[in-house]
Amino acid sequence: MEPKLIVDTNVGHLARRLRMLGYDTLFINPIHDDRLFEVALKESRVIVSGDRGLFERRLIKSGRVKGFWVDVYEDHTDQLRRIIRAVGPSGALPFTRCIECNTPLLSKTREEAKEKVPPHVYETVAEYAYCPRCDQFFWEGDHVKRMREVIERL
Numbered sequence: 001m002e003p004k005l006i007v008d009t010n011v012g013h014l015a016r017r018l019r020m021l022g023y024d025t026l027f028i029n030p031i032h033d034d035r036l037f038e039v040a041l042k043e044s045r046v047i048v049s050g051d052r053g054l055f056e057r058r059l060i061k062s063g064r065v066k067g068f069w070v071d072v073y074e075d076h077t078d079q080l081r082r083i084i085r086a087v088g089p090s091g092a093l094p095f096t097r098c099i100e101c102n103t104p105l106l107s108k109t110r111e112e113a114k115e116k117v118p119p120h121v122y123e124t125v126a127e128y129a130y131c132p133r134c135d136q137f138f139w140e141g142d143h144v145k146r147m148r149e150v151i152e153r154l
Contacts, residue, residue: 003088004043006028006040006048013076020097021154022091037065049070070083077154095129100131103131105131105138107128110122
């Protein structure tokens with residue numbers, strides 16, 4: 001089964017990166033610890049947190065809720081590497097979720113993107129991804145090339 005995650009606010013910077021990698025990752029900011037556990041239990045999500053106190057809670061100790069502790073002082077790439085090893089592969093390809101809201105992206109053609117992207121992008125890019133929730137188009141530009149470098153390092 002594909003791992004589903006919920007990222008605590010103290011490691012919120014990881015949410016976008018995990019989504020970039022294809023992980024179904026919730027990030028609710030702010031969120032009270034009780035609500036974090038409620039969502040994790042209800043949706044079978046793994047809690048990702050840098051708060052050691054959370055891992056002393058009965059729901060995690062009993063195994064009803066899974067959790068992964070992140071060393072907040074560790075390099076972000078190392079944090080991601082350890083999370084991936086702990087929870088397993090996402091089962092989805094990178095760049096298939098909106099990094100802003102976690103919604104699965106849809107493939108769109110150049111014509112469908114015409115009125116929503118800058119003219120120079122429209123002229124040079126043939127394939128697009130679209131987030132129906134954010135109403136935003138994404139395409140493979142220099143930023144994606146840099147993200148692919150991060151993925152390769154992982």
